[in-house]
Amino acid sequence: MIYRSVNCVIGSGGLMATWLLHCNPKTFNLDEHRSAGEALTSWTIARHKTEVTAGDEFVLWVSGPNAGVTAYGHFTGSAEFGEVDPRFWTTDPGPKHFVPLQVEKWLDMRIPKAQLAGDARMADATILRQPFAGNPHRLTTDQWQAIREAIESENGDPGWHLNPGDTIRRTDLHARYGGSSQNGIATSGTTDNILIFTAASSGHQHGYYDTWNEDGTFHYTGEGQTGNQRMIRGNKGILEHRETGKRLRLFDGARGTVRYLGEWTLDQEQAFTWAEAPETGGGPLRQVIRFHLVPVRATITTPEVGVGQGYVTADEDVTPAPAAPRMPDPDLVGRNLSTHRRLQNDLAQEAENRGLMALSPSPSDPDFDVAWRDGQGCLTVSEVKSLTRANEGRQLRTGLGQVLDYRDQLSDRATEVAAVLWVEREPSELRWVELCRRVGVTLAWPGREDAVFSPEHNGTQE
Structure with missing residues (x-):
């Protein structure tokens, strides 16, 4: 992100602090930066220049409609001043102060703003009260603890009681986790889940040809029974599930009793492809979305011994x-x-x-x-x-x-x-x-x- 430093601003030393760095996608294209294979080694800052120092911990926050925490790490030095690599900026930023850093982990799913805003410990966080303030935002001990707890829970499976292979009546499933009981892609408004359902017996009549692959991946057809499918509603929910912090829960069956096939995520190298399939009732061919799903943890990835x-x-x-x-x-x-x-x-x-x-x-x-x-x-x-x-x-x-x-x-x-x-x-x-x-x-x-x-x-x- 930085070409070279011009001069150093000495850090004040003392106890290690904790910080929140925020990214405005309208200013800096973080997704494009990552897709290009660039390592994130620094971040520009506008304040607290003499306070940041090596060893301080940080979380990276992305603003916008799907705002939330997407990574964490630590600073590897004090603030410096230098030329900024302009390739991923919407306008040439010119020379800026920056802090060198190391990202310890990019989260599989973003910790959403709504989840953190609901924690009383975050009530006074400047990222919520003054989201347009310059980088970095100082975090209190309680705020840092709230964010770290949310990150740790992301690595587990909080609030979910089904194990792969378990069966449940679909009405009971939605009563507990939300989402529409009528759709093949049911995005919950009350929990951090997107429930998706696959059933050859009912799906094929709508041109939904889902397939299991020999490498354990699963190709899932998006929603939309007539005309070319579009990346809206449930399809958009699947595509953006990492950014929104939603977990993809796959179920075998569409009505009555369904069977849980575990948690899945989109292939990071190729999230989806386009294919041709007939409309409902054997209508004309149209373009459909084929999401490329890979298993997350303890997920059924091989055909069952049973049939049907x-x-x-x-x-x-x-x-x-x-x-x-x-x-x-x-x-x-x-x-x-x-x-x-x-x-x-x-x-x-x-x-x-x-x-x-x-x-x-x-x-x-x-x-x-x-x-x-x-x-x-x-x-x-x-x-x-x-x-x-x-x-x-x-x-x-x-x-x-x-x-x-x-x-x-x-x-x-x-x-x-x-x-x-x-x-x-x-x-x-x-x-x-x-x-x-x-x-x-x-x-x-x-x-x-x-x-x-x-x-x-x-x-x-x-």
Whole structure:
């Protein structure tokens, strides 16, 4: 930050003091300075020039809409006078007094102004009463203690009672931690949390294709069901969560009982990318935000041994948009969409009627339509397909390939996996029944439920 010193201003010595340095982003671009890989080795000051000295401790405060503490460290010398590196200033500052320093830690998340302002010990802090006063702000012992306690709590997980893997009803979750129970991204106004929810069974119908990656990271699709997504509301909350001091809490499931997948943060090298995905109901392709999340602590980062979550009923009343090019599945367009959802819901209800628990996929599962387990540990996974005379061959080929893929992916997560291709009606070419039987897949349709749910069913056709 400083090119060279011109002369030294001798510090007064004595007991070590504690200070607050503040940064105005409109004057000095700290984010750009850090992104450029520059080490912060000094800070300009306008007062207390003879009082600052080596060994004094400081915290760095960034002002603006997301004001708060972002780093701490200590001074390595007394104040000096010198030329300032103008690259990251909005105007050339000219020569200034500065104090050399060493940053001990950049905080993962900023300690927000609101949190500190709520502490009675900070009532007389000059950064709150006189925020435009020149650097540095002297801190009393009580004020320093209040800030350090807030920093120490940032390294823990204060006020949070869930452990990764715990389940909770979503209504109870919001009653305790705030945030809207209707949104996939729920920013709390009462706690320092952003609750985010991922569920393939409901998300895919809106073009939300979240993915787990082999390195343990997670790509999460932003909110916005139609048109190009924008970096506003919940999306902006995720992007700025470090600056606002909000913790990202990821949950598996969207309704009913959800499962906590731990605390996550944005990848500091690449926070997000843009991708293409269809609008709600298989509409035209649009730009969506893909947030790159990495685990923070004690977080579930590998697929679960179990499969699925409680079945999420598909909405049969959504009016599909016209077909778009490069759709991920032709069964999710036009007339086929409502038929697909009706068949899927009926199959899930049949499983429930027979005393089985219907399952929708969790984020770590392949994107099957419905699954269930029997009392002997056999998992049955199904793909549902609508059929018309025009698309019958394509749908059967696609569905067979999908359900074989699901079975293969889940083979090490159940003692036995059976596969079902559930279609709208009897195929016009019955050779499909024999073909499916040969590869261990049950091909069935309404009226042939016993072929799927009979006790003898084990992935073979009658």
